[in-house]
Amino acid sequence: MSCLTTPGLDMMRPFGQTTRVGVVSFLNARPLVAGLESLANWSITSAPPSALIDLLAADEVDLALCSSVDLLTAPFEVAWLASTPLACRGATRTVRLFSHQPIDTLRTIHCDTDSHTSVALLRILLAEFWNVEVELVDLHDPRPIEAKLLIGDKVVGEELTPEAWPVQVDLGEAWLSHTSLPFVFAVWMGRSDRAECLERAGRVIDRQLRLNRHRLQEIIAREASMLGWSRSDASDYLTDHIRYHFGAAELDGLILFLEKCREHGCAPDRPVPPPRDL
Structure with a gap:
C-alpha cells in the first residue's frame, strides 16, 4: 500500500x-x-x-x-x-493573459483551449471588465499573435517575461477585482x-x-x-x-x-x- x-x-x-x-x-x-x-x-x-x-x-x-x-x-x-x-480567491498563476499591447487595442487573442472555463471567463472579462470586443481564436491560428491566453503548467514552463509580454493579467485576480468573489x-x-x-x-x-x-x-x-x-x-x-x-x-x-x-x-x-x- x-x-x-x-x-x-x-x-x-x-x-x-x-x-x-x-x-x-x-x-x-x-x-x-x-x-x-x-x-x-x-x-x-x-x-x-x-x-x-x-x-x-x-x-x-x-x-x-x-x-x-x-x-x-x-x-x-x-x-x-x-x-x-x-x-482560487485572487491570482491563480496558471490562467493568464499575455499581451504585447494594451488590452483595449487588441483585435484578436489566441486562446489555449485546454480549458472551456478559462476561455468563457476571458470572454466575460473582456465584455464586462475591459468593455472591449476582441475575436478569440485558437492558439494555433496562423495570424500574428497580439495576445494569448495560456492555462496550466505550461504557464510556468515557457519564456513569458514582462519584457516579451509587457501586459500580463491573471484571470483569477481580475475576476476577484470585478466581483469580490472566488472563482x-x-x-x-x-x-x-x-x-x-x-x-x-x-x-x-x-x-x-x-x-x-x-x-x-x-x-x-x-x-x-x-x-x-x-x-x-x-x-x-x-x-x-x-x-x-x-x-x-x-x-x-x-x-x-x-x-x-x-x-x-x-x-x-x-x-x-x-x-x-x-
Missing part, C-alpha cells in the same frame, strides 16, 4: 467494480488524487480539462474534475459535488444516473486530500520538476493560490459565473441541478 493512500478506503468499492476517475493533467490536481492510483479497483485517467467531459460522455470514466462551465454544456444530465474543487475553475461531475458512485468517490477524494495536505512537500518533491515547476514555486502555488475548499462564497462565485456564461452566449440557458451531498 502506498504511503500516500488512506488505509481502508480501497474497501469502499464493491469487489470487482472499478471506480474510473478522470482528472486534469496538471500539478494542481495532485493533492486531490496522489495515492488513489494505489487503491484496489480504482483507475486514474489524466487529460486536459476540456477533454474530461467527453470521457464522461463516452462512459470512459465514472467521474471527472471537469471545467465548471460544463455544468451547462454537458451532453447528458449532470450530477456534481460542491467539494474539493479547483478554485471555481473545475468541479467533480458525473452522470446523474450514477450519482451514488460520484458521492462514494467524492468521500474518498475528500479524505485523500486531507491526508495529502500533510504530505504536500513529499508530493512536490516527487512531481513538481516533471511538470516544469521549481519546488519553491510549486509550494507557493499549491499553498497560497489554489484552493480546494467549497463554501458559500465559492458557490456564489460559481452561480454568478454560470449566469454570466448564459448572458454572454458562452453556454446554453439551462438549469444546473443542486450539488450532491457527501
